[in-house]
Amino acid sequence: MSISEKRKYSRLNKHFSLDCQRRNNFSTQENSKTKNISVGGLLFYSKKSYSKKEILNLKIYIPHFKKYSSTFYKPEELSYEKPLELIACVKRCQKEQPGNLYDVAVSFDGIDDTDQWTLTKYIKSTNTIGGS
Numbered sequence: 001m002s003i004s005e006k007r008k009y010s011r012l013n014k015h016f017s018l019d020c021q022r023r024n025n026f027s028t029q030e031n032s033k034t035k036n037i038s039v040g041g042l043l044f045y046s047k048k049s050y051s052k053k054e055i056l057n058l059k060i061y062i063p064h065f066k067k068y069s070s071t072f073y074k075p076e077e078l079s080y081e082k083p084l085e086l087i088a089c090v091k092r093c094q095k096e097q098p099g100n101l102y103d104v105a106v107s108f109d110g111i112d113d114t115d116q117w118t119l120t121k122y123i124k125s126t127n128t129i130g131g132s
Contacts, residue, residue, distance in 0.1 A: 009038035012123045016062050018044050023055035023087070034060065039120050041088065041107040045096070050104055054090040058106070059083035068122040069114065084119065086111040 016034045028048075035043040037060070050056070061083045087110030096103050108116075 009040045010123065010127060011036045011038045012126055014126070016060050018042075018061070019059040019083070020044070020046070021057040022050075023057055026057075035103070037119075037123070039108075039116060039123065041091070041105065043103060043105050046093075046102045046104045047100065049102055050090045050093045052090055052092065055109070056088045056090065056106060057085070058088050059085050062122065065118065065122060068125065069118045084115055086115070 013036045014034065016037065018032045018034055020030045020032060022028050030046060030048055032044050032046055035045060037043075042058075042060070061081070063081065065084060066081060086108050088106035089109045090104060090106055092105040093102050095101075111119075
């Protein structure tokens, strides 16, 4: 069985800015980029190593994310977009070769229902139009 057959959610291979903080140490923040994202988790680049099952606070900056929401929005809100904020659990962290970066795979453990629905709609829409 291939990895894609095991996946519960489809992935969007797109780079978004990401802020990451260890849940137990708020003074450590890392700015990074996603490699891919799904409704259930994401893969991101990191200069730091993380332990399996470590809990992270993530802020993901997805352009025009709010316009996919089912809640009412005003177009002028898009000029000061808020990040998607959630709690994630590290599933895997491995050294990327070559380089000094790690690939960090996380699952979303704390995501607002509305944000999860919006992310689903965003990924389906973006995958449909072939955006990458």
